[in-house]
Every structure is written in structure tokens, then in C-alpha cells.
Amino acid sequence: MDYNRTTMNPIYLDYAATTPVDPRVLDAMMPYFSDSFGNPSSIHRYGQRAEAAIESAREAVAAALSCGADEIIFTSCGSESDNLALRGAALAMREQTGANRILTSKAEHHAVSKTAEQLERYFGFEVKWLDVDEHGMVESQTVEQSIDERTALVSVMYANNEIGTVNPVREISEICHRHGILFHCDAVQAAAYLPIDAGWLDVDLLSLGGHKFYGPKGVGALYVRKGTRLIPSQTGGGQETSLRAGTQNVPYIVGFAEALRLAVKERQQRVTHVQPLRDRIIGSVLETIPQSRLTGHLKSRLPNHASFAFKNVDGNLLLTLLDAAGFACSSGSACKTGNPEPSEVMEAIGLSREWGLGSLRVTLGVHTTTEQIESFLWALPSIVEKARELLK
Amino acid sequence: MTKVVVAMSGGVDSSVAVALLQQQGYEVVGMMLRLWSESGKEDSNRCCTPDAMALARRVAAKLDIPFYVVDAKDEFRKTVVEYFLEGYARGETPNPCLVCNRQIRWEFLLNRALALGADFMATGHYVRKRDIGDKHRLLRAVDRSKDQSYVLHVLNQEKLKRALFPVGDYAKPEIRKIAESFGLPTASRHDSQDLCFLAGDDYRNFLQRNAAEMLKPGQIVRRDGEVVGVHRGLANYTIGQRKGLGVSSPMPLYVLGKDAAANTVIVGAQDELGSRELIAYDVNWISGEAPSESFRAEVKIRYTAKEAPALVMPTDDEQVRVQFDVPQRDVTAGQAAVFYQGDVLLGGGLIR
Numbered sequence: 001m002d003y004n005r006t007t008m009n010p011i012y013l014d015y016a017a018t019t020p021v022d023p024r025v026l027d028a029m030m031p032y033f034s035d036s037f038g039n040p041s042s043i044h045r046y047g048q049r050a051e052a053a054i055e056s057a058r059e060a061v062a063a064a065l066s067c068g069a070d071e072i073i074f075t076s077c078g079s080e081s082d083n084l085a086l087r088g089a090a091l092a093m094r095e096q097t098g099a100n101r102i103l104t105s106k107a108e109h110h111a112v113s114k115t116a117e118q119l120e121r122y123f124g125f126e127v128k129w130l131d132v133d134e135h136g137m138v139e140s141q142t143v144e145q146s147i148d149e150r151t152a153l154v155s156v157m158y159a160n161n162e163i164g165t166v167n168p169v170r171e172i173s174e175i176c177h178r179h180g181i182l183f184h185c186d187a188v189q190a191a192a193y194l195p196i197d198a199g200w201l202d203v204d205l206l207s208l209g210g211h212k213f214y215g216p217k218g219v220g221a222l223y224v225r226k227g228t229r230l231i232p233s234q235t236g237g238g239q240e241t242s243l244r245a246g247t248q249n250v251p252y253i254v255g256f257a258e259a260l261r262l263a264v265k266e267r268q269q270r271v272t273h274v275q276p277l278r279d280r281i282i283g284s285v286l287e288t289i290p291q292s293r294l295t296g297h298l299k300s301r302l303p304n305h306a307s308f309a310f311k312n313v314d315g316n317l318l319l320t321l322l323d324a325a326g327f328a329c330s331s332g333s334a335c336k337t338g339n340p341e342p343s344e345v346m347e348a349i350g351l352s353r354e355w356g357l358g359s360l361r362v363t364l365g366v367h368t369t370t371e372q373i374e375s376f377l378w379a380l381p382s383i384v385e386k387a388r389e390l391l392k
Numbered sequence: 393m394t395k396v397v398v399a400m401s402g403g404v405d406s407s408v409a410v411a412l413l414q415q416q417g418y419e420v421v422g423m424m425l426r427l428w429s430e431s432g433k434e435d436s437n438r439c440c441t442p443d444a445m446a447l448a449r450r451v452a453a454k455l456d457i458p459f460y461v462v463d464a465k466d467e468f469r470k471t472v473v474e475y476f477l478e479g480y481a482r483g484e485t486p487n488p489c490l491v492c493n494r495q496i497r498w499e500f501l502l503n504r505a506l507a508l509g510a511d512f513m514a515t516g517h518y519v520r521k522r523d524i525g526d527k528h529r530l531l532r533a534v535d536r537s538k539d540q541s542y543v544l545h546v547l548n549q550e551k552l553k554r555a556l557f558p559v560g561d562y563a564k565p566e567i568r569k570i571a572e573s574f575g576l577p578t579a580s581r582h583d584s585q586d587l588c589f590l591a592g593d594d595y596r597n598f599l600q601r602n603a604a605e606m607l608k609p610g611q612i613v614r615r616d617g618e619v620v621g622v623h624r625g626l627a628n629y630t631i632g633q634r635k636g637l638g639v640s641s642p643m644p645l646y647v648l649g650k651d652a653a654a655n656t657v658i659v660g661a662q663d664e665l666g667s668r669e670l671i672a673y674d675v676n677w678i679s680g681e682a683p684s685e686s687f688r689a690e691v692k693i694r695y696t697a698k699e700a701p702a703l704v705m706p707t708d709d710e711q712v713r714v715q716f717d718v719p720q721r722d723v724t725a726g727q728a729a730v731f732y733q734g735d736v737l738l739g740g741g742l743i744r
Contacts, residue, residue, distance in 0.1 A: 320460040324508040386507050
């Protein structure tokens with residue numbers, strides 16, 4: 001096996017973790033560090049220029065979501081958007097109607113699930129955890145059966161970060177609205193590849209994070225449908241219509257908007273690029289590696305996302321061996337402190353420990369090539385075998 | 393390029409090992425073991441606290457090497473901790489570091505290092521490896537006060553073939569200086585010699601929590617069987633101990649031995665302490681071949697003991713009788729007896 005690859009840059013197959021900043025995005029950001037550096041809240045022309053930049057960024061994001069510019073709040077990341085949506089909407093709804101239940105799935109990102117847990121523990125809310133099917137999908141009838149008059153908010157992710165499954169978001173929002181309940185959707189992982197038209201999705205709140213679609217880290221956005229009340233988490237100045245205090249991160253907001261604009265504009269060609277590579281990976285892995293299975297849905301899944309479980313493999317060890325062989329991937333049990341536990345998602349889809357510890361996520365992007373995938377598929381079977389040997 | 397995995401701990405020695413090997417032209421990869429801790433004590437396990445891990449990570453980043461944490465919790469509990477508990481249950485004073493070096497560092501981790509494509513594995517141990525022909529020898533460290541060869545007497549030729557000990561040629565103050573010259577963040581950390589999984593606690597409290605059943609009270613007796621008191625469980629006593637026996641006697645009494653079968657602690661006067669002989673079993677010979685003849689050697693009976701001149705008489709391939717020139721105090725079952733000739737470590741085994 002060719003281990004000398006480590007002296008070169010390893011092949012990057014972890015685009016769901018983060019993506020490199022698109023040079024066009026970086027170009028758009030550069031003027032706002034040292035030239036047009038003003039504070040958007042300032043009266044003078046420096047401030048005006050910075051304010052103009054974030055307002056045109058807001059319009060660009062609104063255009064990408066087919067919504068109003070006043071429905072976009074800029075935040076520091078996808079997690080902050082999730083936090084603001086859940087905490088803000090739950091507190092506001094309880095104040096308005098007394099409803100104190102939050103429905104969310106067992107396969108959500110921690111940004112949602114940990115926030116829900118905190119609302120339960122310290123704020124007196126009650127959380128109902130929605131089951132997912134064996135593919136990690138939240139079925140709309142599960143939502144229908146769980147909703148009651150005490151429900152304040154439903155939060156279900158658009159696409160799962162670990163296993164790529166795409167949820168029937170429109171069906172779920174339809175159910176929520178029939179019952180007059182707010183619906184939040186974490187679209188952080190989905191926005192790079194799936195339609196994010198807010199009206200079509202019919203969501204009340206939608207979270208986005210810039211670095212998943214070739215924008216910078218440290219910037220996100222929350223779509224807040226007009227008329228939806230939120231209690232802010234971060235208080236202070238009146239920025240972002242008083243929903244998110246703090247001087248706006250102008251260059252990053254500009255970068256976010258440009259990256260999202262490009263993601264929507266180039267979506268079709270990006271999907272066309274990654275999907276056949278993804279299918280090649282799924283087909284080959286299941287065929288060449290014994291005791292392997294696909295995690296997540298076969299059809300309703302992100303076009304750049306392949307994820308697997310291997311029986312009797314330590315996922316951390318597998319990632320270490322892959323990295324040493326020159327492939328940067330991820331796992332549902334990934335933990336840099338060497339303390340492997342199957343993730344909640346692996347448990348939610350019913351995988352036993354012997355399967356759930358051995359998860360592997362391979363996610364593709366614009367720079368992924370056929371040669372890279374072939375070289376990965378050639379190396380993987382023996383690396384999985386080696387990881388199995390070491391566990392014996 | 394020759395590839396070497398360094399077993400890192402976040403401490404100064406293994407950090408300098410990385411820097412030295414890099415300087416010598418190796419391609420270096422850092423690995424750190426995640427070892428077992430009692431639930432809730434993970435933050436104070438000496439070997440792998442989150443702090444130590446963060447330090448190792450910073451060193452790796454500073455020296456620009458890949459760094460991976462390897463989970464060995466289950467393996468460590470099954471081998472090292474079980475061995476520790478079983479040793480005390482037998483009335484011995486076990487040395488878990490020996491098992492950790494044999495089973496965890498130089499087996500579990502070494503296998504992972506080799507799987508990564510490494511040619512060698514290095515540690516920050518103060519010990520030297522020297523080759524004569526295709527035979528590998530283990531030598532004491534240049535800095536005798538830091539010498540750690542005692543715990544490495546468990547290595548064999550196959551493992552030594554893969555081993556590198558870059559810090560063994562330096563004195564500790566030099567190592568600290570090298571760390572400073574590389575700007576390594578570990579330069580000012582202190583040494584520690586406690587067992588990692590005790591997390592700074594006394595081993596007796598650990599036994600109380602994890603094997604309370606073995607702390608059965610019993611009788612304290614003299615050699616002739618005379619009962620002189622009551623003990624609080626064998627594991628609470630070590631050979632040579634005088635204080636804390638709770639026995640009144642006209643002259644000071646010392647722990648001479650422990651009888652696990654009868655659950656008794658045997659005590660006697662100071663002049664009854666000490667043995668002229670010991671039997672060591674499970675002996676490992678570094679050369680891979682047991683000597684056929686008796687030989688003179690300096691024998692070390694604890695990590696911190698001073699070597700004592702003795703005659704070592706092999707009785708079979710894995711067992712020896714050691715006859716000291718002068719009777720030795722505190723010969724303790726469960727500890728290792730390790731044989732040296734000058735700087736060369738010949739082998740060692742467990743004291744019966």
C-alpha cells in the first residue's frame with residue numbers, strides 16, 4: 001500500500017465537516033477587512049459603506065431563499081442560528097400561548113438537541129424526542145401523532161450531517177401549520193445541495209452555516225418568517241433588528257452571501273459532479289467490503305454524502321489508518337480524545353454497538369475527482385481489514 | 393523516509409523525543425494512549441488527562457507532525473487493572489507498569505504504530521538501546537538518577553528491533569534545555585511517579601472502591617503463630633512496614649510477609665527482616681536466550697531500590713534463584729527482580 005502519500009496533502013473527503021473558501025468568495029470579502037472597515041452602526045460614511053455591504057448581502061441571501069431581506073438574521077454560525085431559533089421561539093411561544101413542549105428528532109445535530117435539553121433542564125420546557133426510522137428519517141406521521149395543543153415548536157433537520165438522510169420537510173411543515181405550530185428546520189448540512197426556497201419549504205425558521213458551502217467559518221444566518229416572534233439570546237445593541245446584538249462581522253457576512261449566491265447558482269452542476277461519484281462509492285464499498293452496510297437512506301440522501309457502518313471496526317482507528325494512508329474522512333463516533341462511543345444517531349437508527357462504533361462518512365465536493373475516489377476505493381478494503389485485525 | 397511513531401504523553405521527555413527524531417531525519421507521527429480511569433476521575437489520570445492531551449496536541453502542532461489518540465481503555469482495564477487487583481488478592485504488591493509496558497505500550501500501541509506503516513516506535517523512556525550485530529541490547533540511561541530500564545526488562549528482541557529511545561543518551565536537565573530551545577510548551581512540567589490510574593489517590597482507597605471484598609480483616613501473627621493483633625486487609629500492608637500496625641509490643645515490629653491463604657500478616661523484629669535469597673519466575677531474557685550457567689550480577693528488586701550484588705542461578709528457562717551477597721530488606725512478592733551487568737540489562741522476572 002502506498003503510505004508515502006502522507007508527505008503530500010491527504011485527499012480531502014470530509015466536505016460535510018467543512019469546505020475550503022471559494023477564491024471568488026475570498027475576493028468579495030477582502031475589501032471589508034482594512035479598506036471598508038467601518039462599523040455598520042456608525043453614522044459616518046465609513047459606517048454607511050459597511051452597512052451597505054451587509055444590507056446588500058442580506059438581499060443576496062434573501063434572493064437565494066426567495067424571501068424578504070428583513071427575514072434574514074446574520075449570526076456567527078449554524079449552531080448559533082439553531083440556538084437562537086429554538087430558545088427564541090420556545091420562549092416567545094410560551095409567553096404568547098403557554099405552550100411548553102418542544103418536538104425534535106433523535107437524530108438532530110447537537111446544536112439542536114443540546115439546546116432542547118437545556119431548555120428542558122433549566123427553562124421548564126418538556127422535550128419529546130421523535131423516533132426516526134432505520135434510515136434516520138423522521139416520518140411525517142410520527143410528527144402528526146406527537147403534536148398536541150401544548151406543543152410550542154417542532155424542530156427537524158433538513159438533511160442529516162452524519163448519515164445524509166433528507167427528511168420530508170415540506171410534509172412536516174404542512175402538519176405543523178395545520179396545527180398552528182412553529183416549525184424550525186436546521187438546513188446547515190442541506191443548503192449546499194438542496195432547494196432552500198423558504199416559501200416552497202414553508203418553514204418558519206431555517207438555519208444556515210457559511211462554511212458548508214465554500215464560505216468562511218464563523219458566520220451563519222437564520223431565516224425568520226415575517227411575524228414570527230423570537231426572544232433574543234444575545235442582548236445588547238439593536239443590530240439585526242434587536243434579535244442578535246453585537247457589531248456585525250462585515251467581511252464574513254459578505255462572504256456568506258457570495259458563497260450562498262454561488263451555491264444556488266451552481267447547484268445543478270455541483271450535484272451533477274458529486275452524485276455519480278457518491279454512487280460509485282456506495283456501490284463499490286458494499287460490494288468489496290464484507291460486513292458493511294450503508295447508513296442513512298439509499299435514495300433520499302444528500303448527493304455528496306456516503307456513509308457506512310462496518311461490523312467490529314473501531315471508527316477512530318479506521319480514521320487514523322485512513323489519514324496515515326492519505327485520506328481525510330470522518331465518522332459518526334469521531335472523537336479526538338480517543339473516547340469512542342457510538343453517536344446518538346447510530347443508536348437512533350438501531351445499530352448495535354458492534355456496528356455503531358465502526359462508522360465512516362465520506363463526503364464529496366467540487367474538488368473531488370474520479371481519480372481520488374478510485375484511489376480511495378482501492379485502498380479502503382485492506383484498511384478496514386487491518387482495523388478489524390487490530391481489534392481482535 | 394523512515395517512519396517512527398512516538399508514544400506521546402504531553403510530558404517533556406516524549407515531546408523532546410519527537411524533536412530529536414525529527415532532527416535526525418525521521419518522519420515522525422505522534423500517538424497518545426487513552427488509558428482507563430475510574431468513572432469520574434478521567435480528569436486526574438496522570439497519563440492522559442484532557443490537559444496532558446491538549447499539551448501533546450500543541451507539541452504536535454508546533455513540530456508539525458500528525459497526532460492521533462488511541463483508545464486503550466478496555467484493554468488497559470482487562471490487562472493492567474485486573475493484574476493489579478489480582479496481585480493484591482494474592483497478597484502480593486504488584487507493579488502494573490510492567491504489564492502496561494509489555495501489553496499496552498509495546499504490544500497494543502506498537503501494533504497500531506506498525507499498522508500505520510511505521511518502521512519504529514519511540515518512547516520518552518530514559519534507557520538506551522545498542523545493537524551488536526543483529527542483537528539488540530538494553531542499557532541503562534546515561535542519567536542514572538532517571539534510569540527507567542527497570543520497567544522495560546519485559547521487552548524482547550522482536551520488540552526491541554522496533555524500539556527507539558532518543559532521550560536515554562541525555563541527562564534530564566539537558567532534556568529540559570532542549571525542550572526550551574524548541575519552544576515546547578512542556579518544558580516546565582514536573583515529573584510524577586504515581587500509578588496513572590490511581591489519579592493521585594492512595595492505592596488503598598482505590599482497592600476499597602474496586603475490590604472491597606479483598607480487604608478482609610484477619611490476624612497479625614508472629615512467625616511462631618502467636619497472634620499479636622488484627623489487620624484491616626492484606627493489601628493495606630507492605631513488606632518492611634513498621635508504622636500503622638496497631639500492635640503494641642516492647643520492641644518495634646515489622647511486616648515480614650503476608651499469607652494470602654490464611655489471610656494473615658506476619659510480623660517480627662527488625663533482625664528478622666531481609667532475605668538472602670529470592671526466586672524470580674516468568675523471567676524474560678533480553679537476548680532471547682536463557683543463560684546456562686550461574687552468573688554474577690547487580691540485582692534491582694524495586695523501581696526505586698539500589699542494585700545489590702548477587703549470584704543469579706537459572707533453574708529453568710523462565711525461573712532463577714538469586715542469592716545476594718548481603719541479605720536484602722523488603723524483598724516483595726509481585727515486584728520484579730532485574731539483573732544488570734554494568735550498564736547492560738540482562739533480564740528480569742517477578743519475585744515469588
